[in-house]
Amino acid sequence: MKCTKCGRDAVYHARYEGKFYCHKHFNEMVESKVKQTVRKYGLIKRGDRIAVGVSGGKDSVVLLHILHKLSQKFPFEIIAITIDEGIAGYRPESVEIAKKNAKMLGVEHRIYSFKEYIGFTLDETVNIMGSFEKGERVGACSYCGVWRRWLLNYAAQDVNADKLAVGHNLDDEVQMFLMNIMRGDVARLGRTGPYYEVIHEGLVPRIKPLREVPEKEIVLYAVLNNIEVDFSECPYAVEAFRAEIRDWINEMEEKHPGTKYQILRSYDKMFPLLAKAYAHRDLNRCKICGQPTTGEICKACSFKLQVQEKAKEKGITFRIE
Ligand code: SF4
Ligand code: ZN
Numbered sequence: 001m002k003c004t005k006c007g008r009d010a011v012y013h014a015r016y017e018g019k020f021y022c023h024k025h026f027n028e029m030v031e032s033k034v035k036q037t038v039r040k041y042g043l044i045k046r047g048d049r050i051a052v053g054v055s056g057g058k059d060s061v062v063l064l065h066i067l068h069k070l071s072q073k074f075p076f077e078i079i080a081i082t083i084d085e086g087i088a089g090y091r092p093e094s095v096e097i098a099k100k101n102a103k104m105l106g107v108e109h110r111i112y113s114f115k116e117y118i119g120f121t122l123d124e125t126v127n128i129m130g131s132f133e134k135g136e137r138v139g140a141c142s143y144c145g146v147w148r149r150w151l152l153n154y155a156a157q158d159v160n161a162d163k164l165a166v167g168h169n170l171d172d173e174v175q176m177f178l179m180n181i182m183r184g185d186v187a188r189l190g191r192t193g194p195y196y197e198v199i200h201e202g203l204v205p206r207i208k209p210l211r212e213v214p215e216k217e218i219v220l221y222a223v224l225n226n227i228e229v230d231f232s233e234c235p236y237a238v239e240a241f242r243a244e245i246r247d248w249i250n251e252m253e254e255k256h257p258g259t260k261y262q263i264l265r266s267y268d269k270m271f272p273l274l275a276k277a278y279a280h281r282d283l284n285r286c287k288i289c290g291q292p293t294t295g296e297i298c299k300a301c302s303f304k305l306q307v308q309e310k311a312k313e314k315g316i317t318f319r320i321e
Contacts, residue, residue, distance in 0.1 A: 001020045002020060002022075003020055003021055003022035003025055003059065004019040004020045004025075005022070005025045006022060006024075006025060006303070007199060008022040008182050008272055009022060009026075009035065009050045010022055011023050011026055011220070011224065011240075012217070013254065015256075015257040015262060016253075016257040016260075017178075019158065020154050021185050023035075023224055025155070026220070026221070026224065027221070027224070027225070028217075028228065030066070030213055031066055031070075032068050032210045033163045033213050034067075034070070034210060034212075034213065035070065035210070036142075036195075036268055037206075037208075037209050037210075037211060037212050037255065038070070038209050040194075041194055041195035041209040042195070043163070043195065043196070043209060044070075044074070044076050044163070044207070044209075045076070045162075045202040046074070046075050046076065046219070047075060047077075048075065048076040048077070048163060049076070049077045049078075049079065049159075049160060049161050049162050050067065050076055050077065050079070050161060050162065050163050050165050050207075051078075051079050051080075051081050051155065051156040051159055051161035051165070051204070051256065052067055052078055052079070052080050052081065052163075052164075052165045053081065053082075053083070053084050053102070053152055053165065053166045053167065054066050054080045054081065054098040054167075055080055055083070055094055055095070055096040055098065055167075055230075056082070056094030056095060056096070056097040056101075056229070056230040057094060057167070057229060057230055057314075058219055058222050058229040058231065059167030059169050059172075059215075059218055059229075060098075060161075060166070060167035060170070060304050061097065061098065061101050061167075061222065061227060061228075061229045061230075062210070062218050062221050062222055062229070063080070063129075063165060063166075063167040063209060064080055064102065064105065064107065064225065065101070065105065065225070065227055065276070066167060066209070066210075067209065067224065068105045068107060068125055069095075078107055078165075079108045079109070079110070079154065079159050079161065080098065080101075080102040080109040080110070081109075081111075081112065081155045081156065081164075082095055082098045082099075082109065082111045082112070082158065083111075083112055083113075083114070083123040083148050083151050083152060083155070084111055084112070084113040084114065085113075085114050085116075085121065085148065086113060086115050086120075086121020086122050086123055087122050087123060087235065087236065088123055088264050089235065090232060090233075090234050090235055093230055093232065094230040094232070095111060095231060097228055097230045098190070100109075100228060101228065102207050105211070109176045110155065110158075110159060112151050112154070112155045112158075112238070114147055114151070115153055117154065118147050118151070118300075118308075119303055119304060120311075122140055122143065122144050122147075122236070125140070125143050125307055126140050126236070127316075128307055128310050128311045128314065128316055129143075129306075129307060129310055136157055136296075137204060137209060139169045139238065139321045140236035140255060140267045141165050141236060141237075141238075141239070142303075143303055143307075144236070145297055146300050146303055147300055147303065147304075148167060149168060149296065150289075150291060150299075150300035151300075152166075152202055153202075153203060153291060154291070155255070156204035157202075157204055160204060161204055162204075162205075163196065163204060163207050164204045164205070164206050164207070165206075165208070165209055166207075167208075167210055167214045168208045168210060168211055168262060168304075169211065169213050169214065169218055170210075170212055170213055170214045170260055170261070171214060171215040171249070172215075173208070173211045173248065173264055173267070174249055174260050174264055174267075175242055175245050175246055177189065177264075177267045178249070179241065179242060179245055180247050182245070184270060186278070187223070187274075187277075187278040188274075188278075188280050189267070189270070189271070189275060190271070190278030191275075191276035191277045191278065191279055191280075192206060192208075193267070193268070193270045193274070193275060194208075194211065194233070194267075194272075194296075195207075195273035196270055197275065197279065199279060199283070199292075200249070200283045200292040202285065202291055202292045203271070203283075203291075204208055204290050211264070212261075212264070214260060221237045228321045230289070241278060243302065246296050261281065284296065286298035286300075286301055288301040
C-alpha cells in the first residue's frame with residue numbers, strides 16, 4: 001500500500017480514517033495530534049515549565065520525545081520526573097531507560113523514590129501488608145497508585161512545574177471512562193478529563209497530551225524512530241477487569257473502526273458537566289503532609305500510617321522518617 005499523502009510505501013493503515021501513512025507522514029500525523037490536543041484546550045502556555053512523568057514505558061517516553069520536539073519550536077521548558085516505586089526486577093531497568101532518554105535529549109531528569117519519600121519500597125509494603133493475590137488486605141496497586149499520585153504532585157511542586165504531563169493514551173482514556181461507568185463511579189470522571197482546571201494551589205494541574213493517540217500508534221512511533229522504551233510488565237499487574245474491557249473495546253474497534261474516538265468524544269462532551277458536579281473545590285490541607293485532601297489526612301499519609309502500624313505489629317523495622 002502507498003501513503004495517501006505522498007505515494008511512498010506505507011508503514012501504517014489508520015482504519016478509523018481510511019488512510020495510509022509512510023514513515024515521515026506517520027510521524028507528522030502523530031505529532032500533529034499531540035499539538036492539536038495541546039492547542040484545543042490550551043494545555044501548555046508560553047513560558048510554562050512542564051514536568052513530564054517518565055516511567056520508562058512506551059507512553060511516557062514517547063511523550064517526552066514529542067514534547068521535547070515541540071519545545072524546540074514553542075517557548076516552554078520541560079523537566080523529566082521518574083517515580084521509583086521499588087519493584088525489584090522491573091523498575092531498575094525502566095528507570096535506566098528513562099534516564100537514557102532524558103540524557104539523550106538533554107532534558108533535566110530527577111528521580112523520586114518511594115523509599116526516600118514514603119519510607120518503604122512497594123516490595124517492602126507488600127511484604128508487610130500481605131498481598132491481595134493471597135487474599136490479604138489491599139493489593140499492591142492500591143498503595144502504588146495513591147503514593148505515585150502523591151509523589152508526582154510533590155515532585156512537580158519540588159521542581160517548580162506549572163503543570164504535570166502524563167502519558168495517558170487514547171486506549172487508557174477510553175478504558176478508564178468505561179470502567180468508571182461500569183462501576184457506577186461517575187464522580188471520578190469529573191476529576192480528570194480533556195483539560196485542566198486549577199482546583200487548589202497545592203495541586204499541580206495534570207495534562208494528558210497523548211489522549212488522542214491510540215496505543216498502537218505510540219508503539220509504532222517508538223519502533224519506527226528507534227526510541228528505546230521498556231515493554232516489560234509490572235509483576236503486580238493483575239487488573240483483570242481492565243484487561244476484559246480492553247479486549248472488548250479492541251473487538252469493537254475492529255468491527256467498527258473509530259469506536260475509540262467516538263467514546264472519547266462522548267466523554268469530552270460530558271466532562272464539563274461532570275467536572276461542575278463532582279470536582280472538589282473545597283479541599284483542606286492534610287494535617288501530616290500538607291497536600292490537598294477532602295478529609296483531614298490524605299490517603300497517602302493514611303496508607304503510610306497503616307503500613308507503619310503493621311510493620312510495628314510484625315516487629316519489622318525499616319528506616320522510617
Ligand atoms: Fe504499581 Fe500496580 Fe502499576 Fe505495578 S501494576 S506499577 S504495582 S500500579
Ligand atoms: Zn498527607
